[in-house]
Amino acid sequence: xxxxxxxxxxxxxxxxxxxxxxxxxxxxxxxxxxxxxxxxxxxxxxxxxxxxxxxxxxxxxxxxxxxxxxxxxxxxxxxxxxxxxxxxxxxxxxxxxxxxxxxxxxxxxxxxxxxxxxxxxxxxxxxxxxxxxxxxxxxxxxxxxxxxxxxxxxxxxxxxxxxxxxxxxxxxxxxxxxxxxxxxxxxxxxxxxxxxxxxxxxxxxxxxxxxxxxxxxxxxxxxxxxxxxxxxxxxxxxxxxxxxxxxxxxxxxxxxxxxxxxxxxxxxxxxxxxxxxxxxxxxx
Numbered sequence: 001x002x003x004x005x006x007x008x009x010x011x012x013x014x015x016x017x018x019x020x021x022x023x024x025x026x027x028x029x030x031x032x033x034x035x036x037x038x039x040x041x042x043x044x045x046x047x048x049x050x051x052x053x054x055x056x057x058x059x060x061x062x063x064x065x066x067x068x069x070x071x072x073x074x075x076x077x078x079x080x081x082x083x084x085x086x087x088x089x090x091x092x093x094x095x096x097x098x099x100x101x102x103x104x105x106x107x108x109x110x111x112x113x114x115x116x117x118x119x120x121x122x123x124x125x126x127x128x129x130x131x132x133x134x135x136x137x138x139x140x141x142x143x144x145x146x147x148x149x150x151x152x153x154x155x156x157x158x159x160x161x162x163x164x165x166x167x168x169x170x171x172x173x174x175x176x177x178x179x180x181x182x183x184x185x186x187x188x189x190x191x192x193x194x195x196x197x198x199x200x201x202x203x204x205x206x207x208x209x210x211x212x213x214x215x216x217x218x219x220x221x222x223x224x225x226x227x228x229x230x231x232x233x234x235x236x237x238x239x240x241x242x243x244x245x246x247x248x249x250x251x252x253x254x255x256x257x258x259x260x261x262x263x264x265x266x267x268x269x270x271x272x273x274x275x276x277x278x279x280x281x282x283x284x
Contacts, residue, residue, distance in 0.1 A: 001079045001141055003131050004069065006061055006092055007037035008085035009124035010232055010262045019132040024065060026085075026092060026264045029057040037263045046263040047235040047271045056267040060092040066099035074107035079141045083127050083148060087116045088195030113145050115152065118195035121265055122230035122257075123155045123277045129228075154281040156220050157192035160209045162234070162272020189213070210243055213276055214250055220280045224251040227278055232261045234273035243274060 005011070006024040016023045025036040030049055035041035046056055073080045084093035093116045100112050117124045127148050134144045187209045189201040203209050217224065229247055233240035240258045248256055260266075261273055 001081065001135055002073055002076075003128070003135060004080060004082035005124075005128040006085050007262055008090065008092070008120065008264050009083070009128050010121040010259055010265065011125045011128060012259060013038050015129070019129075019136075021128065021132055022069060024061045024069070024082075024092075026061050026090065027059045028263045028267060029059065030054060035263070041263055043260050043263045043266050044235065046266050050267070050270055056263070058264045058267050060090050060095060063095055063099055066096050067103065070099055070103045070110065070112060071107070073112060074103055074110040080110075080112040081131060081141060081144060081148075082112065082114045083117050083124060083131060083152075084114060085124055086118045086120055086192070086195035088118065089120055089197065111141075113141060115145065115148055116195070117148075117152045117155075118192070119152055119155050120157060120192055120197065121261060121275055121277070122232045122259060123157045123192060123275075125259070126155065126228065126230050126277055127152055150284060151279060154279050155192075156217075156278050156280050157190075157197075157275060158213050158216055158277075159190040159192075159197065159269070159273065159275045160187050160206075160213075161190075161269050162187075162236070206239070209274075210246055213243070214246060217247070217251065217276065217278060221251070221278050222281050224253055224278060226282065227253050228255040228257065229253045230277040231256065231258045232273075232275040232277075233258065234261045234266050234269055234271045236272045236274070239272065239274055243276065247276070 002022060004022045004024055007026050025039045028035045028037055028041055049056060082096055087093040096114050103110055117127055131144055131148055186202050186204055188199050189209060190197050190199050203212055231240050231243055244256050
């Protein structure tokens with residue numbers, strides 16, 4: 001069985017290599033140059049460019065990438081599972097489905113399951129990690145799909161951004177809101193709802209945001225001491241470590257892991273972003 005994941009799940013390059021997961025990079029455009037996320041550009045470079053006033057653009061994975069990978073899968077006779085970045089945030093999932101149908105014309109027996117995770121960043125990353133783990137212990141594709149779909153449905157995402165101006169540049173919030181937010185040190189708290197990133201509250205200062213994230217985890221999370229909790233950051237590891245300490249002191253999770261937000265999502269959210277991911281239900 002082959003597992004495919006796109007770069008918007010924000011797992012490091014080493015994960016793909018260690019777990020034999022096939023990376024599908026989304027694309028980042030800076031000035032006149034196109035880069036492949038993780039493959040030909042690292043997140044650090046994107047954050048540097050943003051801090052220097054540039055606004056990187058992003059685009060979905062190309063149809064050609066999918067065609068090559070899916071034809072290889074079909075010819076190999078193996079089963080495949082692709083856990084995709086939310087279709088509400090990227091066209092990548094829909095392109096993958098279209099190319100799978102195209103490949104079926106020549107290879108009608110291709111067995112490829114494509115899951116629209118409705119998740120972003122490490123929300124999707126935790127699903128990919130779980131699929132790789134299940135594969136390693138010999139679970140069949142049907143069982144892996146069942147578990148991943150359930151966990152995708154119950155994955156919580158809580159995000160805050162350091163500077164609303166970065167999101168204003170990309171059209172995610174109004175420029176007026178960004179200016180006012182900056183003057184008042186307003187930090188929006190956002191979540192992923194039906195695959196979309198939506199604001200839920202506005203708080204003043206990092207400390208209040210962190211406290212509110214803990215409160216929401218307490219309200220929404222189930223048996224957090226038995227979970228792996230993921231934290232992502234926009235090139236601000238100190239912020240992530242502060243959040244990690246608070247999470248561990250409060251909930252004593254089985255594991256807490258930290259990764260940088262990758263080039264594609266980071267291009268829109270900017271430096272200083274923080275996200276926390278956990279499940280609101282562990283089993284059906």
